Amino acid sequence: MSRVEIIVWPCLVGVLLLALWEIAVRMLDVPSFVLPPPSAIAVALVKDGPSLLLSLIETLKLTIAAFAASCVSGLLLAILFTRDRRIEAALRPWAVVLQVTPIVAIAPMVVIWVGIDHVERAVFVLATIVGFFPILANASFGLRDVDPGLSDLFRLYRANRWQRLFRLELPAALPAILAGARISAGLALIGTVVAEFSAGSGEATGLAWRIAESGARLEIARLFAALLLLAFAGIGLNFLLAWVEKYVRSQRHLDARSG
Amino acid sequence: MLSLRDVALTYRNGVRALDGVSLDVADGAFVALLGPSGCGKSTLLRLIAGLEKPSRGSVSGAENTSVGFVFQDPTLMPWADALTNARLALDLAHMPRLEADARARDALHAVGLRGFETALPAELSGGMRMRVSLARALAPEPRLLLLDEPFAALDEITRFKLNDDLRTIWMQRKCTVLFVTHSVFESAYLATRVAVMTARPGRIASQRDVDLPASRSVATRTEPAYAALARALSGDLEQATAQ
Numbered sequence: 001m002s003r004v005e006i007i008v009w010p011c012l013v014g015v016l017l018l019a020l021w022e023i024a025v026r027m028l029d030v031p032s033f034v035l036p037p038p039s040a041i042a043v044a045l046v047k048d049g050p051s052l053l054l055s056l057i058e059t060l061k062l063t064i065a066a067f068a069a070s071c072v073s074g075l076l077l078a079i080l081f082t083r084d085r086r087i088e089a090a091l092r093p094w095a096v097v098l099q100v101t102p103i104v105a106i107a108p109m110v111v112i113w114v115g116i117d118h119v120e121r122a123v124f125v126l127a128t129i130v131g132f133f134p135i136l137a138n139a140s141f142g143l144r145d146v147d148p149g150l151s152d153l154f155r156l157y158r159a160n161r162w163q164r165l166f167r168l169e170l171p172a173a174l175p176a177i178l179a180g181a182r183i184s185a186g187l188a189l190i191g192t193v194v195a196e197f198s199a200g201s202g203e204a205t206g207l208a209w210r211i212a213e214s215g216a217r218l219e220i221a222r223l224f225a226a227l228l229l230l231a232f233a234g235i236g237l238n239f240l241l242a243w244v245e246k247y248v249r250s251q252r253h254l255d256a257r258s259g
Numbered sequence: 260m261l262s263l264r265d266v267a268l269t270y271r272n273g274v275r276a277l278d279g280v281s282l283d284v285a286d287g288a289f290v291a292l293l294g295p296s297g298c299g300k301s302t303l304l305r306l307i308a309g310l311e312k313p314s315r316g317s318v319s320g321a322e323n324t325s326v327g328f329v330f331q332d333p334t335l336m337p338w339a340d341a342l343t344n345a346r347l348a349l350d351l352a353h354m355p356r357l358e359a360d361a362r363a364r365d366a367l368h369a370v371g372l373r374g375f376e377t378a379l380p381a382e383l384s385g386g387m388r389m390r391v392s393l394a395r396a397l398a399p400e401p402r403l404l405l406l407d408e409p410f411a412a413l414d415e416i417t418r419f420k421l422n423d424d425l426r427t428i429w430m431q432r433k434c435t436v437l438f439v440t441h442s443v444f445e446s447a448y449l450a451t452r453v454a455v456m457t458a459r460p461g462r463i464a465s466q467r468d469v470d471l472p473a474s475r476s477v478a479t480r481t482e483p484a485y486a487a488l489a490r491a492l493s494g495d496l497e498q499a500t501a502q
Binding site: 147149150152153154155156157158159163167168171172174251252 | 305308309310326328330332334336337338339347348350351352379380381399
């Protein structure tokens with residue numbers, strides 16, 4: 001499949017679905033507070049675009065901060081895990097507990113602990129919790145996935161633990177870490193929006209609040225417009241990290257460079 | 260002198276890799292270890308390098324020597340260019356960058372890779388990657404060079420070329436070489452002495468000095484003495500595997 005086709009086919013499907021949507025809503029006379037036609041969403045996007053965009057920027061700021069915190073904490077924990085099997089055995093179950101706990105369920109507690117006057121801090125903490133696990137899982141896999149021959153060479157040349165970490169394990173783990181980062185970035189965005197919803201109070205300024213507000217006012221077109229922006233932000237974030245990942249891979253394997 | 264006395268190694272899973280290996284390697288010798296696949300040849304090299312501990316017996320003469328090791332695969336760091344790969348041992352020994360660069364560059368030149376310093380492993384052919392691997396082992400100027408079937412995966416033309424280059428390097432540097440191979444012809448062509456190993460658990464079945472002129476070339480490969488030696492070694496190998 002050519003590069004052009006990769007873009008053309010999904011777009012064609014999108015246009016087709018939008019057309020069906022528009023026709024169906026008009027023909028069936030669906031009220032716009034139930035399901036607005038795409039044209040109404042486009043109008044809302046133009047009209048409310050700037051204010052929604054400001055909210056999106058607020059959300060993205062928190063997303064990026066939470067993503068960065070996820071990367072740092074996930075990577076540090078992964079390094080700790082891979083130093084000693086006992087450390088991992090002792091801590092991994094607790095990391096899993098953190099992962100499987102629904103963020104909505106702990107949101108009220110986190111708000112009380114850190115977010116009474118600063119909801120954004122609670123959102124940051126919650127989104128970080130959501131985002132850190134893929135980094136931890138991928139990085140601890142990558143740090144162990146070292147060429148055994150290279151590992152022997154480092155032993156033969158009496159490398160110390162820092163040399164081993166910085167010259168062997170981290171570079172070897174980089175592709176896995178980046179793959180984790182891509183998943184984590186998406187989760188951090190979702191985490192931020194969900195956390196904004198759950199922690200939501202009057203002073204929240206992120207996109208989630210706009211969505212909640214639109215829903216409450218039955219401005220469904222505006223709600224869809226906000227969702228659309230969110231989707232674009234997610235796609236953008238994903239593409240950015242996919243590009244970084246691809247670049248790193250292409251440095252190591254020529255076959256990826258032609259792909 | 261490198262000396263192994265009645266060395267045995269049994270892996271934790273119960274596999275007996277080596278049993279009663281005794282071998283002396285004189286300084287400056289080029290000894291080929293010839294044996295069937297899975298006879299513990301690689302294990303023997305790893306023991307000498309200190310990467311494995313013997314279950315019984317002793318290995319002496321390699322403890323305080325600088326050792327270079329070349330594996331079956333190039334095992335290069337895929338994220339680092341040829342020069343950085345060749346510099347590995349020097350970097351790990353905290354050698355100043357300028358000196359390390361110079362020595363790594365010399366090693367790359369010695370293996371015929373002038374001008375490929377900045378090439379990444381992915382940009383090099385299989386033979387060239389093996390050359391980088393060889394340069395990495397040579398850069399710290401080891402007294403003992405251990406090679407584990409380094410050219411087995413290469414095509415014949417490249418293998419012959421690398422055989423000659425390795426001989427040249429050995430004669431220039433006057434280091435001791437222990438070369439593992441399963442090729443009768445390769446061992447006869449390269450070595451000053453060939454030690455034949457039995458099937459697992461591996462042991463030295465016989466040893467044979469190579470009475471060929473020190474300088475070897477394409478012509479050597481068609482000489483009657485070379486053919487006779489190869490035939491004798493084939494006989495040794497057959498006997499060793501039949502035991």
